[in-house]
Amino acid sequence: MPARSQKPTLRIRPTKGWAALNLRELWSYRDLLWILVERNIKVIYKQTALGVAWVALQPLIAAIILAVIAGRVAKLPSDGAPHLLFVFCGLTAWNYFSQTAQRSSNSLVNNAQLVSKVYFPRMLIPLSHTFSTLVDFAVTLVMLFIFMAIYAVPPTLRLLAIPGFLFLTAITATGVALWFSALSVKYRDCNYALPLFLQIWMWASAVIYPTSMIDSPRWQTLFALNPVVGFVEGFRWCVLGRSALTSTMLWITVGMSIFALLSGAFFFRRVERDFADII
């Protein structure tokens, strides 16, 4: 073999054990990420009569039903806020979380043809849903502001913290999405398990009831181990100004979110190498 002075552009070796995240490569494929995001957004409501109206209708109807159940039927407290606004606030955060998890968990299998034919960092596929679901989130957020106006809740500077809580929601959702999308390549059970799992998760998180329902502050703090509690309460704090969220709970949420993201990412990288062979 003739010697060659420069280093190879690419070395292909079998990887053993845990692989590095390779963020540099992810960054070099950012154009593809944006195009995938665009594709997701364009495709999702194509050939539907109502089109984008679905984005607004879904959370609205869900919020009305849940508000009736929470307020009229179960008579749950709402930290003194109007029930519809209270529930809608929780749903704004929760819907973004669950939609991201749900759409991306199927994404690898749906793109099996791509995965088995072309190379690109596979993480881009679930990741693209974290971004494309932001469109749905934006619509819901606008509706939330409309509800605030209807119920005459004055906007405060606390609203500026929304992007921060959104970020926490996004990284937790991405972590969950990475776990489930990678698992579903090997176990198609995930398609059936995830919706159920998310249902349970929603009722286990303070989406339609306040964390303040839990009597002891110590248990409330423990409750924050479920990161969804942190950002749902966070959104309520931003909008309604009242929440059981403490700084300890916030830090636990931050920790859990980062843990979800990192564990998801490393797990994904670990099993990624077999995707093309087993998908």
Add this chain to the structure above:
Amino acid sequence: MSDVALSVQNLSKSFRIAHQSGSRGYRTLHDELVTLPRRLIDRLRRQRRSTSETFWALKDVSFDVQTGEALGIIGSNGAGKSTLLKILNRITEPTRGAVDIYGRAGALLEVGTGFHPELTGRENIFLNGAILGMTRTEIKRKFDEIVAFAEVERFLDTPVKRYSSGMYVRLAFAVAAHLDPEILLIDEVLAVGDAEFQKKCLEKMENVATKEGRTVIFVSHDMDAICHLCSRCILLRNGEIAKTGNAAEVIATYLGGEQDQAPEIDFARIESEASFQFAGLYNPRGQASTSFSTDEPLLLKSSFAVRRRIEGLQLSFSVFNFKSDQVFYASLSMANPTISVEAAGKYNIAAQIPGRLLLPGSYFITLALHTPKTKLYDLRKQVLSFRIVATMDDRYDGFTGDDLGHVYADVKWQEIDNQRVTDSSHDRIPRARTNV
């Protein structure tokens, strides 16, 4: 200057074939949980499960490709060609060994990968381009060129699900063909589209390979295309390199039935009411052979057993060229005088393929015992192969391959009424000049 563009060292890839759940390819959580205790025990005992076996799709493959070289990879199905290309493309990881790639590598795999039916042609160009590794700016720069090549200007804003299959393929190839990698990996892309578009694709690839001086690795079953595009060729057999070298030589080895192909074959008995026992090829001197000259007749002998009377049973064979195009079909039903093989018994039948029928090249024979259009008793696909060699008398005016057409036409030429200027008068002209 000869630089290595791509270097493959001792590359191996194994797959675990699970016998238990092999039919599904993937396992459900339930399977996994049920077998968990046993797997844990096996792991403790450091035993491998007997239900799975390791299959080596590639074994210790090493080769280098020089910059600007076009390398062809051939082999029968399952020889490891696609696995090799998948590793080079990073779609799947090798089990052992290493690959070093110098320069940007791009793949031209199955066309249309990553097309989304709901998106328009324009949107799909961007999507597909990005998936193949182009940046947005790059795609914008080449957009017009791609659209012109694909001839879909009028339908750019139509969702591709409304495209005809021809348009779809053209657009897909156009995007892929405008990738600008230094090393291009191509897998069987030419098996699509109409003949005219295939020609256009081949020309485009030839351009990339020869004129633009880029490195090309080309996997195909189309020997003609390989021969056309590649200077060097690798033959894979059962995951190992069987032969490397000059493309024409390697192709000849592959088509020549890989040397070990004998002119005579004894068949193992199969469970059928009529089955072949033996087949062989002979030259006019009665010798078993796989090589014949263009003017030699070729004798195909076959023996078969018919175990009960079968109404309308026919013996037939087809001859295929190296591109797997069928050259002709012949059946005992065409025999004159007729030969019946309906009664139970053992038969030896000879068929003579006349000389001056086939062009020089490699051919395969498929044998069959069947009743017309109803039942197949025994089919032996491409069991015999032979080669037709040009004789000294064959004149093709320097043409080869496709230029010659498909058959050797034994055309009888005849003069009808030609008026020639006589040789002497023809000679006079130059002589007159020299005299001046």
